[in-house]
Amino acid sequence: xxxxxxxxxxxxxRVRSVIRRHARLPIDVDELADDADLFQAGMTSHASVSVxxxxxxxxxxxxxxxxxxxxxxxxxxSITSAVGTxxxxxx
Amino acid sequence: xxxxxxxxxxHDTFLKDLIAEGLxxxxxxxxxxxxxxxxxxxxLAVDDAATSLADxxxxxxxxxxxxxxxxxxxxxxxxRSFPHLLGSVFAFDGSERDAVEQEARAxxxxxxxxxxxxxxxxxxxxxCYPVYPAIAERGPLPPGGITVETxxxxxxxxxxxxxxxxxxxxxxxxxxxxxxxxxVKAWREQWSHRALAFLTDLRLEVFLQPxxxxxxxxxxxxxxxxxxxxxxxxxxVTPISADEPTAIASLNxxxxxxxxxxxxxxxxxxxxxxxxxxxxxERIVLALLRTHGFDPATWPIEVRGRLWGEA
Numbered sequence: 001x002x003x004x005x006x007x008x009x010x011x012x013x014r015v016r017s018v019i020r021r022h023a024r025l026p027i028d029v030d031e032l033a034d035d036a037d038l039f040q041a042g043m044t045s046h047a048s049v050s051v052x053x054x055x056x057x058x059x060x061x062x063x064x065x066x067x068x069x070x071x072x073x074x075x076x077x078s079i080t081s082a083v084g085t086x087x088x089x090x091x
Numbered sequence: 092x093x094x095x096x097x098x099x100x101x102h103d104t105f106l107k108d109l110i111a112e113g114l115x116x117x118x119x120x121x122x123x124x125x126x127x128x129x130x131x132x133x134x135l136a137v138d139d140a141a142t143s144l145a146d147x148x149x150x151x152x153x154x155x156x157x158x159x160x161x162x163x164x165x166x167x168x169x170x171r172s173f174p175h176l177l178g179s180v181f182a183f184d185g186s187e188r189d190a191v192e193q194e195a196r197a198x199x200x201x202x203x204x205x206x207x208x209x210x211x212x213x214x215x216x217x218x219c220y221p222v223y224p225a226i227a228e229r230g231p232l233p234p235g236g237i238t239v240e241t242x243x244x245x246x247x248x249x250x251x252x253x254x255x256x257x258x259x260x261x262x263x264x265x266x267x268x269x270x271x272x273x274x275v276k277a278w279r280e281q282w283s284h285r286a287l288a289f290l291t292d293l294r295l296e297v298f299l300q301p302x303x304x305x306x307x308x309x310x311x312x313x314x315x316x317x318x319x320x321x322x323x324x325x326x327x328v329t330p331i332s333a334d335e336p337t338a339i340a341s342l343n344x345x346x347x348x349x350x351x352x353x354x355x356x357x358x359x360x361x362x363x364x365x366x367x368x369x370x371x372x373e374r375i376v377l378a379l380l381r382t383h384g385f386d387p388a389t390w391p392i393e394v395r396g397r398l399w400g401e402a
Contacts, residue, residue: 045317046171049310068312070320 006087011059011080018058019076022050034077039070048073055079061086105332105381106255112385121251122259133376133387134262136398138243141264141370144285150240150266155221157245158212163224166352169216172314175307177216178247184208214247218265219367226269227353234358236270238278243372255377256331262372269350271357272364279325279342279366286327286340286368292397295329295339295378302326302338329378339374343367 012034020029023043032041043051051073056062063072063086072082109115116125126134142152158180164170169177183193185206193206215221218241226237243262251259268278283299290297302324303315318324323344328336344366349355355363383390395401 045314046168048317049313052310052313063309065309065312068309069316070313071316073313 006059006084008080008084011083011087012076014058015055015076015079015083018051018054019079022054023047024050029076032076034080035075037074038076039074045070051079055083059083059087103253106253108385109255109377109380114380114385115255120259121253122257124255124258129385129387130376130380133379133398134243134372137370137372137375137379138262138264140289140398141372142240142242144289145238145240145266150238152240152242153222153225154242155215155218155225155244157215157247159215159220161209161211161213163220164213164216166224167220167349168352169220172304172306172311173216176248176250176305178214178249180210180212180214181207182210215244216248217246218242218244218263218369219267222265222267223269223349223353223355223365227355231356231358231360232269232363236268236274236357236363239267239269241265241267254333256333256337256374258373261374264370264372265367267365267367269355269363269365271359271361272346275364275366276344279344279368282368283325283342286342286370290327290329290339290375292393293375293379294391294394295375295382297327297329297339298336299325299327302341329382331374331377331381337374337378338371339378340368340370343369 016029019025019038023029023038024047025032025038026042032038039048048070052063052068061083063082067082067086072078106115110117113127114130116127118124161179164177181204183190183206185193189206193203196203219239222239222241226232226239241264243264245260246263247260249259250257266282268275270278287297287299301319301322303318304324306312306314323346325342326338327340327342328338331337331339345364347362347364349365350363355365357363379387379390379394383394387395392401
């Protein structure tokens with residue numbers, strides 16, 4: 001992994017952009033706080049898979065199997081933290 | 092729970108014994124067996140008993156063939172979750188010359204796939220799949236929704252295994268509920284008790300536990316995690332032949348997955364929810380044979396009574 005270490009604000013912005021394009025939410029992602037539950041906001045399990053695959057492309061990374069859980073993808077904050085962990089580990 | 096005739100749990104031994112007794116007839120392909128009249132007599136009794144679990148006034152009895160129109164399969168989303176398990180039906184498409192060449196290659200067990208073309212059919216992957224489009228075709232549901240019983244439908248899963256409890260072609264018997272979300276949730280709860288009581292009546296050592304489907308790939312891990320966390324799938328398991336207990340029944344709450352795909356709406360015009368309860372008939376027979384021995388005439392009287400009404 002050759003990705004630069006990204007700062008959290010930058011990751012959050014790009015995560016929000018991926019969610020806007022792939023989570024198929026019935027509301028605008030800007031209405032959601034970083035810690036809002038995306039599944040309660042209307043993201044389906046299948047949409048969460050699309051988000052996962054899009055994040056891997058966006059950040060050029062591969063989440064380890066242990067991180068492929070519903071909990072890891074339940075909020076913008078938890079996704080940002082997961083992306084941060086993986087990019088840092090691989091940098 | 093073990094009787095004198097109980098069988099070793101190791102599946103190699105169990106499989107060898109089943110074959111030696113003539114209960115299973117190997118085909119040369121893993122997970123595909125013929126059965127003898129003893130096995131079939133038990134399976135049909137399990138099938139009847141599973142039908143009788145629902146009052147005919149409560150459930151509509153519908154029967155479907157072991158093939159499904161490909162269009163329904165495509166609509167269902169099955170290929171997204173289980174692309175590795177589906178069997179598709181192909182048939183000859185070619186000239187007379189092609190037919191000769193096809194036969195020449197086939198007679199030497201060579202590759203004759205180039206003369207085959209996908210048809211409009213796939214093999215039925217689960218008993219409930221034809222139910223959703225059939226009910227959706229009727230228009231909005233009646234108030235309170237609907238319950239359908241499918242009988243033991245012949246289904247296919249492309250997963251060759253030496254474990255006799257993991258067949259590629261087997262009978263799945265389902266009860267399907269389509270209705271308002273709260274009614275569907277309550278129905279599954281009620282059926283978890285009903286199914287457990289039935290299998291306990293058969294003197295099987297059973298446990299109810301949350302489970303996940305064998306979704307495909309890395310994205311499948313995510314789906315499985317979601318399913319487990321929300322307890323959308325419950326399984327009734329019992330020891331058969333593998334190290335881990337095997338599921339002989341499952342209770343699945345699909346939320347609005349099938350309803351949105353097939354357009355199932357309640358009498359109020361809201362999106363319906365669906366759930367199903369499935370019994371693996373061969374697995375139940377195998378569990379009975381393992382637990383009570385290979386001769387049903389020697390099984391506990393309560394078990395024979397439950398299956399054949401013997402007093």
